[in-house]
Amino acid sequence: MRIGELAAAGGVTAKTVRYYETLGLLAPPHRLANGYREYSADAVDRLRFVRDAQAAGLTLAEAGSILALKDQGRGTCHHTRELLERHLEEIDRQIDSLLAARAELTALSRRADSLDPADCTDANRCQVLGLDIPVGSNV
Structure with a gap:
């Protein structure tokens, strides 16, 4: 199949297919006499794997590391689990x-609710934030 057919089957663009080739995520295709790329059906599965790995939150490099292990005939379950655990830890962080930021913003919002705007007379200070406003600021 040609690059456009592969791209359509994998749900990506032809430009993405070429990019994945440059990264080594897809093997260089066979070239026809006219220079056109010709892909095997296996390329579709590999392309879909990369796309799905990205959708799951993995980077292209991480997807490539899984593919490299598979290409070597090695198991990938342990490696993939470690990658997913790292991503889960990052999401938890x-x-x-975000929860800390939300709590701070909630506290500031409650502070704003308790303040009387008429008391806001200092041009160099924000009473809600309790911060000095830099001189020359347009705030």
Whole structure:
């Protein structure tokens, strides 16, 4: 099959297929006499794997590391599990950070609710944030 057919079967663009080739995620295809790329049916499965790995949150490099192990005839379950665990830990860190930011913003919002705007008379200070406003600021 040609590059456009592969791209359509894999749900990506031809440009993406060429990019994956440059990264080594797809093997270089057989070239016809006219220079056209010709792919095997296996390329579709490999392309879909890369696409699905990305959708699951893996990077292209991580997807490539799994494919490299498979190409060597090695098992990938342990390696894939480690990758997924790292991503889960990162998501947990992001959630913790977002929850802390949410708590801070909630506290500031409650502080704003309790303040009287008429008391906001200092041009160099924000009473809600409790911060000095830099001189020359347009705030």
